[in-house]
Amino acid sequence: MMKQLFLSAALVAVAGTAQAQDVMKMAVTTSFNNSGLAEVLLPEIQKDLGLEVQLLVVGTGQAIKLGESGDVDAILVHSRPAEEAFIEGGYGTHRTEIMYNDFVFVGPSDDPAVIADDETAVEALQDIASTEAAFVSRGDDSGTHKMELALWKDAGLDVEGFGDWYNAVGQGMGAALNTAAGMNGYILSDRASWLNFGNKADLGLLFSGDPVLFNQYAYIPVNPEKHEHVQTELVDKLEAWLVSDRAEELINGYEIAGEQLFVFNAGENAN
16 A cells, blocks of 8 residues: 555656755645646645655545654645644644635436435435435545545434445545446545546536535644654745745646636635
């Protein structure tokens, strides 16, 4: 598994770019990486700052554990309750919101649970459960998985009692989407990963737009009082770049098939 955790900016830097003198580690969600945005931002960070950011690509839950153990200098994740618990536990110094998109329900184009006609995300899940249509869950304690479980709870349903139609795969967003494509099932995905996903098979985006599906990404430095080896100077340098006009231009300008994948909102609610 470790082979897929490390993605160095050097791997995606343009040819001829000099090796960065400074290196830091950041744990990021698989949805951030699957979106393709990392390949846009990392070379520019290296070029502008002389900073190589090595990514550990995991789910939000694992990213937080890496931060707690001091294995990274910062995290970029998307589950506010977990983020706030991380900070309250003294493991992170503060959270700065960087960008957002939304979660969407993807499923078979013939939509056997008829969720495309639903008005809320909860209603969509209730319809999927009532028809026992195949559903794929990340099942990996990621931000997407945490959102999915919260929605099932709001729907008054307990995944522990579900039958074989519910498939928890314990994998990242791309792998989970591949599973959904293979079994022609429903899945909750972040919009960016879905748009950048190549193996769509017979799947389509069937439901979106419920305000509860809002998906905020935040940057959190690891607390050097917990782990004195944390490279605070580099962490601060990266944060300043992530909230800059340059980052705003790149994030808002990242599109697939004419559709914007993320909306920059850095600095609007730092805490």
